[in-house]
Amino acid sequence: MTGDIAILGYGLSAIGPGVGIGLIFAAYVAGVARQPETRGVLQTIAILGFVLCEQLAIFGIALAFVFSGQ
Amino acid sequence: MTTTVLAAEEFEPPSAPDFWQPLVGGGAFAITRTMVVMVLSVIVLALVMMAVTRRLAVVPGRGQYRLEGVYGLVRNSIGRDIIGQDHFRPYIPLLFTLFTLILLNNLLAIVPLIQFPTMSRVGFPLALALGVYVVYLVAGVKRRGLGGFFRSLVPGGLPWWVVPIVFVLELVTFLITRPVTLTLRLFGNMFAGHILLLLFALGGEFLLLHGEGLLKVVSIPAFLMFFLFSAFEILIAFLQAYVFILLAAVYLAEVYADAH
Numbered sequence: 001m002t003g004d005i006a007i008l009g010y011g012l013s014a015i016g017p018g019v020g021i022g023l024i025f026a027a028y029v030a031g032v033a034r035q036p037e038t039r040g041v042l043q044t045i046a047i048l049g050f051v052l053c054e055q056l057a058i059f060g061i062a063l064a065f066v067f068s069g070q
Numbered sequence: 071m072t073t074t075v076l077a078a079e080e081f082e083p084p085s086a087p088d089f090w091q092p093l094v095g096g097g098a099f100a101i102t103r104t105m106v107v108m109v110l111s112v113i114v115l116a117l118v119m120m121a122v123t124r125r126l127a128v129v130p131g132r133g134q135y136r137l138e139g140v141y142g143l144v145r146n147s148i149g150r151d152i153i154g155q156d157h158f159r160p161y162i163p164l165l166f167t168l169f170t171l172i173l174l175n176n177l178l179a180i181v182p183l184i185q186f187p188t189m190s191r192v193g194f195p196l197a198l199a200l201g202v203y204v205v206y207l208v209a210g211v212k213r214r215g216l217g218g219f220f221r222s223l224v225p226g227g228l229p230w231w232v233v234p235i236v237f238v239l240e241l242v243t244f245l246i247t248r249p250v251t252l253t254l255r256l257f258g259n260m261f262a263g264h265i266l267l268l269l270f271a272l273g274g275e276f277l278l279l280h281g282e283g284l285l286k287v288v289s290i291p292a293f294l295m296f297f298l299f300s301a302f303e304i305l306i307a308f309l310q311a312y313v314f315i316l317l318a319a320v321y322l323a324e325v326y327a328d329a330h
Contacts, residue, residue, distance in 0.1 A: 039139055044152070048320065051313045055251055058258030065265075 010064035017057035024049040081276045084268035089190055089261070108188045110176045144169050144315065152319040158328045164205060165315045168198060170255065172314055176307030179264060180300045181230070189310075190260040193255065201251035206321040207244070213325055252317060259310050263303050270296035 028046040032039050092100035122133040130138060144166045149158040172189065179187035189195050211219045223240040224233050274292030277285055 005218075033242070040147075044147075044316070047309075047313065048316065051255065051317070055255055060254055061262050062254060062258045068085075 004068050006064045006068040010060045010066075013060040014057055017053050017060075020053040020056075021050055024053060081273070081280075084265055084272055088268060089264070091186070102191075103186050104188045104191045104194070107178055107184055108175065108184055108194065110184070111171065111178060111188070115170055115174055140170070141166060148312075148315055148319050152316070153323045154326055161205070161319070161322055164201070168202070168318065169311050169315045172198070173307060176310060177304065178259060179260065179307070180267075180303050185186035185267075187260040187264050189256050190264050193258045195253045195256040195260075198256075199249045202252060202318045202321070203249040205247075206318070206325060209322060210325045243277065248321060256310055256314055257307055263299075263306055266299055267296060267303070270299060295315060 024046055028042055031042045086096060091103040093103055094101040118133075119137065122137045126134060145158075145162050149162050149165055152158075153161060175188040175194075178184045179190075208224075213219075214222055220237075220241075223244070224237050227235060270292050274289040274296060277289035277292060281289065
């Protein structure tokens with residue numbers, strides 16, 4: 001079996017942020033459904049949480065290039 | 071990446087060296103495409119803003135209305151609502167400049183003929199993040215003094231043996247994690263987006279020209295994905311600019327949050 005283990009590592013590391021972002025936006029949608037007038041406040045918090053979670057995914061893809069067998 | 075002698079027959083996927091595009095000269099002092107696009111974006115921003123604000127009217131015309139919309143977004147929903155009513159004024163120029171610069175540079179990644187995101191070369195987000203880094207550190211030290219700044223890293227009411235751990239963690243967050251993540255977030259998003267666009271375009275071209283038989287048809291979905299992903303990149307451009315200044319505002323707001 002040949003190939004690059006960096007890609008395997010990236011695939012595994014993308015599970016965490018995927019689950020995290022799903023949880024964040026599930027909470028956002030539920031919050032807006034309960035109280036539509038808090039949409040603006042919750043949007044800021046949701047974007048903040050999304051960005052922090054996406055950061056790990058970005059580390060993953062950037063390092064996959066760095067470590068890809070060079 | 072393996073390269074064969076018959077280089078035309080083997081598909082070479084795009085990778086990091088494709089981002090080094092010197093136009094004039096070579097080596098460390100080359101004038102690269104990134105530099106030209108950045109200078110172009112600054113000139114465009116300056117000209118547009120000067121032209122729109124030349125004759126400000128109480129009842130705004132179209133250009134002034136749109137610029138006021140952008141300025142209002144930065145000033146109100148990010149500056150005032152996050153940093154706080156009393157302290158947000160000095161930071162509005164910084165936030166507005168960062169927002170418009172990052173937004174324009176990100177959007178230029180999909181404008182035909184200038185299809186290169188300047189923020190995909192790590193030096194540019196690094197410079198912007200360092201600017202924010204210096205501002206929030208200096209603001210923090212100025213507000214509380216040097217000793218008070220270090221004392222504010224540890225919230226009150228913790229058991230004595232936890233204090234050193236929390237102090238070290240907070241110090242690392244302030245000094246290392248924040249600028250690094252600010253940089254890498256913007257850089258990674260733009261880099262990954264551009265790599266994907268390159269992959270779709272080059273892959274589609276390879277399939278079209280060098281594909282055998284029915285493979286040529288697969289190039290149509292490839293070019294379609296190029297188009298769809300370019301549209302998605304518009305959203306990413308806005309989001310990354312918004313998030314950069316959102317986080318800058320959050321870090322600045324912490325300077326004034328005397329909760330602990």
